Amino acid sequence: MSIVQLDHIVKIYQDKNKVPVQALAGVSLDIENGEFTAIAGPSGSGKTTLLNIIGGLDQPTSGRVLVADKNLTTMSRNELAEFRLRTLGFVFQAYNLIPVLTAEENAEFLLLMQGVSPEERHRRVMAEFAELGIEENLMHRRPNELSGGQQQRVAVARALVSNPRLILADEPTANLDSKTGSHLLDTMKEMNDKKGVTFVFSTHDPMVMERARRLIMLRDGEVVEDRRS
Amino acid sequence: MNVELGEKVVLMMSDLQNDISSAAYRIVGLFRTASPGFDKTFVYLKQAQAQELAGYGEGITSFTLRLGSAFELEEQVEAIKRALNNDGLEVLTWKDRNPLLVLAIQAYDYSLAIVVGILFVAIAFSIANSFLMVIYERINELGIMMANGVLPKNIRRMLYAEALFINLLGTGMGFVVSAVILGYLGHNGLDLSDFAEGLGQFGVGAIVYPKVAAADIIVGLVVINSVVMLSVLYPAIKASRFQVVDAIRFV
Numbered sequence: 001m002s003i004v005q006l007d008h009i010v011k012i013y014q015d016k017n018k019v020p021v022q023a024l025a026g027v028s029l030d031i032e033n034g035e036f037t038a039i040a041g042p043s044g045s046g047k048t049t050l051l052n053i054i055g056g057l058d059q060p061t062s063g064r065v066l067v068a069d070k071n072l073t074t075m076s077r078n079e080l081a082e083f084r085l086r087t088l089g090f091v092f093q094a095y096n097l098i099p100v101l102t103a104e105e106n107a108e109f110l111l112l113m114q115g116v117s118p119e120e121r122h123r124r125v126m127a128e129f130a131e132l133g134i135e136e137n138l139m140h141r142r143p144n145e146l147s148g149g150q151q152q153r154v155a156v157a158r159a160l161v162s163n164p165r166l167i168l169a170d171e172p173t174a175n176l177d178s179k180t181g182s183h184l185l186d187t188m189k190e191m192n193d194k195k196g197v198t199f200v201f202s203t204h205d206p207m208v209m210e211r212a213r214r215l216i217m218l219r220d221g222e223v224v225e226d227r228r229s
Numbered sequence: 230m231n232v233e234l235g236e237k238v239v240l241m242m243s244d245l246q247n248d249i250s251s252a253a254y255r256i257v258g259l260f261r262t263a264s265p266g267f268d269k270t271f272v273y274l275k276q277a278q279a280q281e282l283a284g285y286g287e288g289i290t291s292f293t294l295r296l297g298s299a300f301e302l303e304e305q306v307e308a309i310k311r312a313l314n315n316d317g318l319e320v321l322t323w324k325d326r327n328p329l330l331v332l333a334i335q336a337y338d339y340s341l342a343i344v345v346g347i348l349f350v351a352i353a354f355s356i357a358n359s360f361l362m363v364i365y366e367r368i369n370e371l372g373i374m375m376a377n378g379v380l381p382k383n384i385r386r387m388l389y390a391e392a393l394f395i396n397l398l399g400t401g402m403g404f405v406v407s408a409v410i411l412g413y414l415g416h417n418g419l420d421l422s423d424f425a426e427g428l429g430q431f432g433v434g435a436i437v438y439p440k441v442a443a444a445d446i447i448v449g450l451v452v453i454n455s456v457v458m459l460s461v462l463y464p465a466i467k468a469s470r471f472q473v474v475d476a477i478r479f480v
Contacts, residue, residue: 057376058474078380085378096373096477110377158377 002066003166003198004031004054005094009063011049011221023049024060025221031200031214033165036192038201038212047202048170054200055088055168056080068165085113089159089197091169095151097143103154104129104139110162128157132187149180156184160191166198173205185211230257230269240272244284252282263435349456356460360392365466371468372476381469388465389458396457400450414439 011024011087052058052067054201056072059066060121068087072080076114089110097106107128108121116124129139132153136150143151152172159167169188173181189211192199209215217225232238237253244250254274262268280286296305302322310320324331364371371384418436 052474054464057477058472078382081375081378081380083378084376088378090376092373094479096369096376098370098373100370109374113378 001033002030003033003035003068004029004200005066006030006050006054007066009050009053009060011046011053011058023221024053026063027218027223029216029223029226031198034192034196034198035214036189036199036212037214037216038203039216039218040203040209041208042204043216044220046221047204047218049221050058050218051136051168051170051200051202051220054166056084065071065178085110085162087165089162089164089167091141091152091159091172092154093171093174095143095148095155095175097151097154097158099143102140102142103134103146103150105158106143106154107161108156114162124161125157128161131191132157132160133183147180148176149184152176152180153187156188156191160195160197163195164197166200168200168202170202171205173200173203173207178207181205184209195206202204232259234259238272240274242282244282246284248284250282250284252278285415300378318332322434323458334442342464352453353456353460356457358461360461362466363466364388364464367468368471368476372471372473372479375471376477384469385465389461392457392461392465396454400453404446411439411441439467 006027006029009024009027010022012020012022015021025046025106027046039050041047049058053060053072054067056065056067056075059073061074067083070083070087072083075083091094098109101109104122104125107125108116111121111124126136129136134150134157135151138146138150138154143154146154152175155170159169167188172188173184176184185207188199191197201212203209206226212229214228215225216223230238234256237255239251239253241249241251249295258273260268260273276289283290291314296302303470306320306322313320375381375384415438418438420436422435423434
């Protein structure tokens, strides 16, 4: 069963000189539940744009986007925000933790938005930290007191703790050394195997591409290759 | 008047019969108020001496009542009128006796309102500008929140709450500082002797004792809080309308 269905997605935006740039040129693909998929391609191929559209962070110029049976192209800003809160998890290249919150507070942020009780939030965050190998003594540290790898783990914990159906990761290993990046990817693969969470990566990191069970290659906004291992 | 204690002065006036009446009096006291104009206009005699000079017999032209509170002026005037039973007597308030002073106070109030209004507009723009700068420094943070599902209306509410907290903290601190300063000056006075001559024209002394009414404090608090919360409306709305995909990439 498909969790993501993209139907002729076109995205044209204007650059700073108001010149129209076509980021996606009619992409159509389905992503099944439980997949560990990488969308790869050179810079400017449209992979981040595609990920943003799947995540409801951006709207296509034309085409239809169905995620978890919801048509994102017809949703309002409020509906998209609510959908992201309940259904999706995000892991960004730049970690994007909230600087004034501690590691624990960052991880429980989505649960707080969902109205989960403090005790339940703490229990779930601690469980997630344990699974991701985040030591307890890091709980009360702010992002600027954590290493890159630790910050990214906290970001992954934040994405996972709310039990999303789909996690979108935009170049999650780009700012990590190879050892840390490899360790993080193995952990995410383990989460995919254990919990069946669908992962979709936007990447040009060979480590990610090696681990992906499905590799979708983009070039100039079009799918040029789609292979499963 | 260039007179000393013990000297004699001759007072002349039109009496009740419109004849010129005069008498000589020895000076037994000199007074100086904040108003040189007042000082040059009034002399004080014993009641009997004044009645004799003016040919009033045992009559008087007016007497002045100093009331306990300026806020109950009209009610007390009505009570006095009822008590006098319209017995051929006229009851006048200080406003009736000093229409020019009333006009001057009104003009002062209007100009003060204009100045304060301009001040508040300037404050509002300053607060809005500062808050906009704060928001622009947090574009990335706000974008992360919206990307993770925080509704735009909750972004606005969060920013309003921050503004309200800062506002209450600021007005609280300002209130304490003002209370200390006004308490000190209200007790010890503010020395404006350098401006004594000019102030005297308005009957104001060289040392003023500031006093603030509770109503002024309440109105001030309400107005400043309203100005602040209105000022942050635009920045908060702007923040909630950031494009998420641009905000999360903002450096």
